[in-house]
Amino acid sequence: MNEITPQITEFSAIGINHWKADVALRERFSLSGEQKEAFLEDARVLGLRDVIIVSTCNRTEIFARNNTPGILVELLVKHSDGSREEFDQYGFLKEGEESVRHLLRVTVGLDAQILGDLQIVKQVKEAYEYTHSLGMADAMLHRLMQFVLRTHKRSRTETDLASGAATTAYAAVQFAQKRLKSLKDKNILLVGTGKIGKITCKNLISMGARNVTLLNRSRERAENLGDRFQLPVAGLEEINIEMGKADLVIVATGADKPVIGPEQLTDLEGTDKKVVMLDLSVPRNIDPAAEQHPNIELVNMDRLNDTTDEAYRRRERNIPKVEAIIDEEIANFRIWLSEQKVVPTIRALNDKLHDIRSREIEKFRAKLPDSSLGDVEHLTRRIVNKIMAHSIDHLKDNHEAPEEITRLVNSMFKLEPESDLDN
Numbered sequence: 001m002n003e004i005t006p007q008i009t010e011f012s013a014i015g016i017n018h019w020k021a022d023v024a025l026r027e028r029f030s031l032s033g034e035q036k037e038a039f040l041e042d043a044r045v046l047g048l049r050d051v052i053i054v055s056t057c058n059r060t061e062i063f064a065r066n067n068t069p070g071i072l073v074e075l076l077v078k079h080s081d082g083s084r085e086e087f088d089q090y091g092f093l094k095e096g097e098e099s100v101r102h103l104l105r106v107t108v109g110l111d112a113q114i115l116g117d118l119q120i121v122k123q124v125k126e127a128y129e130y131t132h133s134l135g136m137a138d139a140m141l142h143r144l145m146q147f148v149l150r151t152h153k154r155s156r157t158e159t160d161l162a163s164g165a166a167t168t169a170y171a172a173v174q175f176a177q178k179r180l181k182s183l184k185d186k187n188i189l190l191v192g193t194g195k196i197g198k199i200t201c202k203n204l205i206s207m208g209a210r211n212v213t214l215l216n217r218s219r220e221r222a223e224n225l226g227d228r229f230q231l232p233v234a235g236l237e238e239i240n241i242e243m244g245k246a247d248l249v250i251v252a253t254g255a256d257k258p259v260i261g262p263e264q265l266t267d268l269e270g271t272d273k274k275v276v277m278l279d280l281s282v283p284r285n286i287d288p289a290a291e292q293h294p295n296i297e298l299v300n301m302d303r304l305n306d307t308t309d310e311a312y313r314r315r316e317r318n319i320p321k322v323e324a325i326i327d328e329e330i331a332n333f334r335i336w337l338s339e340q341k342v343v344p345t346i347r348a349l350n351d352k353l354h355d356i357r358s359r360e361i362e363k364f365r366a367k368l369p370d371s372s373l374g375d376v377e378h379l380t381r382r383i384v385n386k387i388m389a390h391s392i393d394h395l396k397d398n399h400e401a402p403e404e405i406t407r408l409v410n411s412m413f414k415l416e417p418e419s420d421l422d423n
Contacts, residue, residue: 006140006337012069013099014076014091015054015061018113021090023300027283029082029091031055032256039079040134046071050141052127054106056120057168057282057301058113063103065141069093097330100144104326107148108155109166113305116166116315119195121152143336151329158325159318164311169199169252171304172278173207176248179276179297183209189246191215191239191260192253193225196280200250205229213242217253240267243275252280261287268295278304346388348415353384 016029031039036053043051043064050065051072060080062072073093077084094102102111107124109116128145131137156162177183188209190201193216204212215234216222226233234242239260243249244267253259260277268275272295279286279300291298357380368376 006340008100008334008337009096010065010067010140011063011096011099011144012066012072013061013063013094013102014069014072015059016082016087016091017059017061017111018302019111020092023282023284023302024288025082025086025090026058026060028086029060029076029080030282031060031076031080035079036130039075040131040136042075042078044134044136049136049138050131051136052124052131052141054120054124054127056123057280059106061106063099065138067095069095100330100333101326103144104148104151104329107152108322108326109161110319110322110326112166113301114166114168114171115312115319116161116164118162118167119199121149124148144333147329147333147336151326154325154329155322159321161315161318161322163314163318166311166315167199167203168280168301168304169196170203172250172280172299173200173203175299175304176250176276176278177207180248183207183248186211186247187245188212188248188250189215189234189242191249191251192281192285193222194252194254196252198225200252200280201225201229201231204250213246215239215242217255239264243267244273246275249275249277249286250280251278251285253285255281255285256283258287259285260290262289265290265293265296268293271295280304345410345415348410350388352415353387354381357381357384 016026018026021029031053036055039053039062040051048064048066048071052063054061054063060076062076064072066072070093073084073087073091076082077087103124105111107121109118109120112120125145128137128141131141173183180186183204186209188204188211190197190204190212193201193214197214197216201212201214212229212231213234214222214226214231215236215238217236219233219235222233225231240263243260243264249260251260274295274297276297277286277290277299279298282301284300286298286300288298288300290296361376361380365373
């Protein structure tokens with residue numbers, strides 16, 4: 001008998017995030033799409049399964065069903081520009097229940113720079129779906145993700161953690177409004193019209209901005225967003241001119257190197273024009289050297305937060321409620337894991353009873369008219385399923401001490417259960 005008993009101790013998490021690492025260090029550990037693919041291919045070769053990679057502006061974290069997290073660290077260092085020494089100083093490593101709790105806290109937004117971040121759940125979900133698309137997500141991770149997403153849903157429906165606009169994009173626009181006093185009379189250049197760019201654009205409009213120009217590597221994408229909000233669009237070749245007009249520049253692209261460097265700042269030379277520039281990207285999309293320009297105030301992710309906002313204080317009061325929900329869902333996941341101890345016996349019993357049913361029908365097949373055979377098949381299958389329903393309830397009720405009950409059932413029905421949780 002080959003039994004696999006899943007345990008919460010099988011999980012681990014490692015990574016670098018905004019709590020200890022500044023934006024310069026985080027960008028060295030950030031992973032592009034190609035780097036994520038290479039990471040997961042190496043993981044596959046090493047026999048690792050259920051590995052998800054969450055790489056955002058504030059974190060690069062790997063969560064896996066793997067009780068040797070040191071391997072994950074080695075893979076992260078191999079596929080990023082960060083060093084092992086940097087990881088040992090600024091990274092984290094969690095195992096067992098602690099790693100599962102971390103995944104839940106990240107997903108609901110308790111571990112985010114912007115408390116209750118509305119975007120992180122999508123990023124976690126996309127990370128899982130990517131792993132699944134590569135055929136590397138097994139049943140255990142799938143079930144854990146159900147608990148993760150249910151925890152997020154409960155944090156939104158049972159608490160006020162989602163009150164206010166909890167996103168990095170909102171915090172950026174809020175910062176700009178405070179710094180510039182008003183957005184209504186300011187010329188604004190938004191570079192990047194992907195997910196973050198769209199949210200940023202919406203927040204700019206809702207906070208009164210009127211003069212917003214959109215610029216994107218794909219002009220068509222910029223025009224689609226421009227049509228939605230009736231905003232002008234500029235081509236990438238016009239960036240120098242638009243930079244010279246702007247009071248506020250917000251950059252949020254997925255480029256792996258700066259899209260704004262010294263050559264884009266030429267129109268500011270010899271003027272007394274002051275420009276606020278917000279870089280919402282990791283890796284950074286505005287050359288850090290721009291900070292030395294006398295006309296520019298450069299703001300990166302590390303300066304953005306909403307802790308002075310009343311909406312933040314409302315969300316903060318809900319932290320204990322969300323932590324309690326996380327405790328409940330971890331307990332529920334532990335129960336599910338414990339129930340898996342009796343799954344092989346349940347499957348073997350189901351196979352045994354249906355085998356008995358099939359053999360008995362076969363004995364009487366010649367005596368039954370063809371018109372009745374379907375009804376007999378249906379009736380006997382219902383009887384077996386009802387017996388199984390009661391058996392499953394009893395076996396699961398005894399999941400805390402399954403050895404005795406499974407031994408009894410195995411003996412009674414001469415079962416040979418085999419576990420295939422991962423197949």
